[in-house]
Amino acid sequence: MNTGEQYLKAIYLAQRIEDGPAATGTLADMLDVSPASVNEMIGKLEERGLADHEKYKGVTLTDEGIAMAEDALQTYCIIERFLANVLEVEDFRGEARALESVIDDTVAERLDTIIDRRDECPDCFDAEADKCEYLEPIVDAD
Amino acid sequence: MSLGQRVSSDHQLARLLQIGVVLEEVVEARAYRHLDSLSASERADLDDEIVELLEHAAEESEEHRERLAGLVEELDADTVAYEEIETLVEARYGQTSPDDFDGVLYDALCNEETAYKFYDDLIEAVEASDADYALDRDRLLDTLRSIREEEAEGVEEVTEIMERRE
Numbered sequence: 001m002n003t004g005e006q007y008l009k010a011i012y013l014a015q016r017i018e019d020g021p022a023a024t025g026t027l028a029d030m031l032d033v034s035p036a037s038v039n040e041m042i043g044k045l046e047e048r049g050l051a052d053h054e055k056y057k058g059v060t061l062t063d064e065g066i067a068m069a070e071d072a073l074q075t076y077c078i079i080e081r082f083l084a085n086v087l088e089v090e091d092f093r094g095e096a097r098a099l100e101s102v103i104d105d106t107v108a109e110r111l112d113t114i115i116d117r118r119d120e121c122p123d124c125f126d127a128e129a130d131k132c133e134y135l136e137p138i139v140d141a142d
Numbered sequence: 143m144s145l146g147q148r149v150s151s152d153h154q155l156a157r158l159l160q161i162g163v164v165l166e167e168v169v170e171a172r173a174y175r176h177l178d179s180l181s182a183s184e185r186a187d188l189d190d191e192i193v194e195l196l197e198h199a200a201e202e203s204e205e206h207r208e209r210l211a212g213l214v215e216e217l218d219a220d221t222v223a224y225e226e227i228e229t230l231v232e233a234r235y236g237q238t239s240p241d242d243f244d245g246v247l248y249d250a251l252c253n254e255e256t257a258y259k260f261y262d263d264l265i266e267a268v269e270a271s272d273a274d275y276a277l278d279r280d281r282l283l284d285t286l287r288s289i290r291e292e293e294a295e296g297v298e299e300v301t302e303i304m305e306r307r308e
Contacts, residue, residue: 107260114234
């Protein structure tokens with residue numbers, strides 16, 4: 001998943017959590033980067049027609065941006081599920097975040113053949129819990 | 143969240159190599175599954191070169207898997223028993239089996255391309271990192287590059303067969 005896709009996914013999840021535009025501060029916290037980096041990437045996403053930025057309000061994804069963010073979130077869900085249920089990783093969230101930049105969506109598609117994922121994915125992704133609401137880890141740290 | 147591709151710890155490296163092991167297992171299982179899933183008449187119609195291709199793909203994946211597993215062992219990481227993954231893969235791979243020769247070839251091409259992409263990204267991420275791993279970096283990169291090269295040859299091989307069949 002490339003950096004742009006990681007931003008789209010973060011904006012998508014922040015919009016869900018905040019039930020409105022995603023604040024740049026929230027995105028900086030989620031992505032662990034500086035607000036300046038967030039602003040720079042938002043500019044690029046705007047140029048590509050994937051997001052709209054309104055000063056003092058935040059960022060909103062366009063329809064095209066939403067479609068790409070949903071694909072990225074599906075890939076992320078596959079990585080989390082694979083880690084939690086195939087490799088039995090306790091900290092599957094932390095490891096998915098660490099690995100997502102190295103896992104391409106074509107690779108995720110292959111991993112998807114050996115996990116259970118619901119048809120409504122990624123609608124069932126719980127943004128607050130940072131995992132699919134139906135994901136039941138084999139080893140759960142909670 | 144980690145932005146940018148880099149492998150910063152033994153743990154992360156071990157996890158990525160484990161993912162490689164599972165990918166190879168999926169390729170191996172699918173190649174054998176494709177051969178097994180064909181009816182007697184379909185098998186009779188199947189060109190020898192396709193049978194050879196699938197058998198070679200399965201053997202090569204097994205060899206890649208063993209080389210990757212050897213690297214993981216040196217990293218002293220917690221790993222799931224290979225047998226557990228094998229059982230899981232065998233239980234699942236049948237769900238997405240293609241239903242004709244061209245489907246089989248296309249699937250074989252996807253396998254090789256996916257594996258190539260995985261190793262290419264992994265090599266790039268290791269190269270971008272200045273972390274000291276418990277195993278020798280040069281040997282790690284040599285192993286990954288040689289596996290990537292074999293995947294690239296696999297892509298060429300399948301593509302040539304597909305072009306001949308057109």
